[in-house]
Each structure stands twice: as C-alpha cells, then as structure tokens.
Amino acid sequence: MLDKSIYAVDVETDETEILVENLEEDKYSVSDNSAMMVWQIGDDVNASESLRLMNLNTKQITEIDAPEGQYIKPIVFMGEDFVYGLAYKEDVVTDNAGRITFPMYCMKIQSKFGEVLKQYSYENAYVTQGMVNDALLTLSRVKKSEKDPSVYVAIDNEY
Numbered sequence: 329m330l331d332k333s334i335y336a337v338d339v340e341t342d343e344t345e346i347l348v349e350n351l352e353e354d355k356y357s358v359s360d361n362s363a364m365m366v367w368q369i370g371d372d373v374n375a376s377e378s379l380r381l382m383n384l385n386t387k388q389i390t391e392i393d394a395p396e397g398q399y400i401k402p403i404v405f406m407g408e409d410f411v412y413g414l415a416y417k418e419d420v421v422t423d424n425a426g427r428i429t430f431p432m433y434c435m436k437i438q439s440k441f442g443e444v445l446k447q448y449s450y451e452n453a454y455v456t457q458g459m460v461n462d463a464l465l466t467l468s469r470v471k472k473s474e475k476d477p478s479v480y481v482a483i484d485n486e487y
Contacts, residue, residue, distance in 0.1 A: 334365065336387070347387060348380075358384075359405040364440055366402045366410060374420055374428050375399055381410055383440050390442045401430055403458040406465060408440040413455055421478050429480050431456060431470055453483060 334348040348356075348367065355376075356367035363385055369378040379392040379400055394400035394414055403411040413432030422428050431454030437446045448455075450469070457468045466487055470480035 334384075336384075347382070347384075357402055357405065359408055359410075361408065364405060364408050364410060366405075366412075368400075368402065373401070374430050375417075376401065379412060381438070381442075390438075392438070399430070401432065403432075403435065403455070404460050404465070406437065406460050406463070409445060410438045410440075411458055411465065412436055412438070413458075415454075419454070421480070423479075429456065429470065431480055435467070450486070453486075454480065455486075456480075 332351050333346050336345045336347050358365045365382045367380050368376040370376040377394045381390045399415050401413050403413050414434045415430055415432045419431050434449045435455055436444050438444050453469050453471050455467045459466050466485055469483050471483050473479040473481050
C-alpha cells in the first residue's frame with residue numbers, strides 16, 4: 329500500500345495499476361497469503377453497511393451488503409475464505425467509557441469465489457470478534473444482560 333492505495337505491478341512490463349484508492353488504515357484486511365483483501369465502505373468501522381472483497385490475483389471484486397437495518401463487519405480470513413458478521417443497528421452500543429460493542433448475531437464464511445460456505449447464528453449469543461490459530465476459528469461471544477439489555481456480558485468462547 330502506498331498513499332492509501334493498493335497497486336498492481338506487472339513485473340514483466342513494469343506497468344502499474346491502482347486497484348483500490350483512499351483506504352483508511354483500520355478499514356481493510358489482507359489474507360495471510362496476500363491473495364484476498366477486504367475493505368469496508370463508509371466512514372465508521374462500526375457503522376458500515378457494505379464490504380468489498382477482492383481476489384488480488386484475478387482483480388475480481390465481490391460486493392457484500394448488509395440487509396436493511398443492519399451493519400456488516402469483517403472478522404478474519406481463514407486461508408482464502410473470509411469470515412464476516414452482521415449486527416442489528418440497534419444492538420451496537422457505546423458504553424460510558426466510549427467502548428463500542430458490535431454484537432454480531434450472524435456470521436458467514438465466504439469462499440474466494442463468493443459462495444457462502446457456512447452460516448452461524450446463536451440464540452441469545454452474539455459474536456464480538458474472531459481469531460484463527462492453527463486453522464481453528466475461535467469466537468469471542470457475549471449475551472445481553474438480564475438486568476439491562478443495552479449491556480453485554482462475556483460468555484464462553486465458541487470453537
């Protein structure tokens with residue numbers, strides 16, 4: 329990345345091409361093998377309604393839009409498969425200290441070809457983040473507090 333842009337360089341002809349412009353530092357992610365890239369559309373990483381997933385080898389871009397009334401957020405790459413989550417707008421909250429909870433009620437794993445391979449949702453549980461370690465996806469989860477439904481409390485991780 330140079331000047332908030334992603335370039336493609338043809339090493340045989342020395343020609344360059346701008347693939348994506350105006351990327352913000354915290355709004356994009358690249359797979360470990362540098363074959364896939366995702367970026368959020370919009371000004372706020374916690375209020376994005378659309379993602380763009382790009383195969384950097386073929387330059388094919390897939391648009392992934394959140395349904396009406398929802399936000400979408402990238403979670404992690406698993407090889408060249410991409411994991412993202414959906415949250416209802418009214419469920420995203422900011423606490424008194426300014427920390428934002430983005431509780432995703434649904435997670436999807438999408439292949440580099442645009443096919444949704446798996447979809448997960450949990451009753452009364454929300455995903456807040458995911459990590460991959462040795463090809464194992466670990467999901468941090470929360471649930472709504474019984475005393476105050478605008479407060480989320482941590483529950484067991486999902487593996």
